[in-house]
Amino acid sequence: MDSLPTSMKPERRGRSKPLPTSSPSIVMAFFSCLAWLYVAGRLWQDAENRTLLTGLLKKNLDQRPKVLSVEDKLAVLGCKDLERRIVEAEMELTLAKSQGFLKNKMQKSSSSSGQKLLAVIGVYTGFGSRLKRNMFRGSWMPRGDALKKLEERGVVIRFVIGRSANRGDSLDRNIDEENRTTKDILILEGHEEAQEELPKKAKIFFSTAIQMWDAEFYVKVDDNINLDLEGLVELLDRRRGHDGAYIGCMKSGDVISEEGKPWYEPEWWKFGDEKSYFRHASGSLFILSKNLAQYININSASLKTYAHDDTSVGSWMMGIQSTFIDDSHLCCSSTAQDKVCSLA
Template sequence: MESLPTTTTKVERRWRSKPLQTSKPSLLLAFFSCLAWLYVAGRLWQDAENRTLLATLLEKNTSQRPKVLSVEDKLTVLGCKDLERRIVEAEMDLTMAKSQGYLKKNQLQQSGSSSVQLLAVIGVYTGFGSRLKRNVFRGSWMPKGDALRKLEERGVVIRFVIGRSANRGDSLDRNIDEENRSTKDFLILDGHEEAQEELPKKAKFFFSTAVQNWDAEFYVKVDDNIDLDLEGFIGLLEHRRGQNSSYIGCMKSGDVISEEGKPWYEPDWWKFGDEKSYFRHAAGSLLILSKNLAQYININSASLKTYAHDDTSVGSWMMGVQTTYIDDNRLCCGSIRQAKICWDSPSLTVVSNSVSR
């Protein structure tokens, strides 16, 4: 009978010890759960505080600015509206000034008679290897030295027109600069690269530069392989005084060469239709533009399309404006007519052949 309490006591001890062993993992799980809950609750509280702060700032800013900003309001805020207006006005003034023949003070006539309009500026195309040709010109129809200055007093400026070497500042450029210091009869196109394939662009540079430097009634392009009856040519121009929008020369059209590799090949041949014929244009050996047409080239030079040849390029520019075409047979230098003002020069051909050898 006394052993029963002892047995009962052992059973109770076993029963009490088991819950104590299984409760440790539960306590740890509960502890970590509390930590996780506290972390999440803290983040939620912090996010709520941030949202409240941002909402307050947004409400404050929106109360100080208009809800919708127009383009005009934005320009006003940025201080650009007045600047934009002044830029537009300046561009309009510049375009108007160019169209009216405005000349900068440092681009007045090089002849020295800035108060009197010249009759003509004659640009004689030349190249780096054409010094002998230039000397032939200076000894024939083209005056030199004091005679050239006296001709300018009569209102006619003559200049050899040349660009710059592809290797700027090399011996080619230095030789031209040295020759110009001696003769003072060059118009050097600093922005143009002198090359045979760049002749159409040379026409843009020449007319643009000439109209900026001299105020004349006519601007003339002459090739370096012809002779010119200068007095007869001046008489022709005198007769044409006051004829605005005049495009004067030996007018022709001619076939468009579409076969690559042939002489006078035109890469844009497909633009000239099925007949493949050029539009009417003055032959490239000698062509004349009145002042307003030269100004048109100057103003729009950046957007004017050039073709393979300079004469057809000039002719294409004249098609877009109100131009008076004047076909003068006396300017057909290669013809056999007796009454003509220019002609192909055999002496220049001989010089050209000797230079090529």
């Protein structure tokens, strides 16, 4: 029996719905991708930099000299090696001077009889003091033949001056011309003539004078005083043979610590709480025996200078076996009574 056909309804195949995707997730994924790319790029760049630096360091090490240059040593040691060498050279120079190994390039002068001079007198002067020099030449200071006769008696007198800051200018030329005429000026070639350089002038004067003349005494005189020359010669003659003599009008005094005031001392703090100078001879006129002048000559490179020449010389005399001789005849004042000097 044939079965009856049954009607079949076609199956409906439904389409699946897409899963919902949120917008924030997509944004986060995008930024995560960017972050990854950034980190990867930095790591690659750092690796490349390290490779480059490693190559440069290796190249520099290969090219580095086995023996360091002077520049390398100075950079590494901070100039200590150079400083040590300078100190050693100064010590060797001092030893050579003291033992007489250096040749004296300046011809020594003495009296015609060949005996040692009594004194070398240096009168400090400056470029603007020609009128003062002429005044002294017309009063207490001999000139011409009289100056030569005084040297025969054993006393040499010279005006003492340095060189201009502008070497070879009209100031230097005028001094050279004046000296050619008068022959009474000692020109300190290694000294720059300036007020602030006076303490150094003392070192150079005594060093130069003792190399040029062999004398019992070396005298420093300011150019603002009149000198009783015969009285000074008599005073020195009585002191002949007195080694270690530091002679002058001895004084002390307050250290001026206020900048801008007369006699200001920049290193005032070194003189203690009371700020008083040690005992020293007045700068107007003081005298050193030969061995003290020789001491300055030998040790000039290491001698400390202060603001003034008289305190500087006094400080040098403090540390050695010198005899301080306080002579009131050397205390220059407005009156010449019982004095060998008076204010001009």
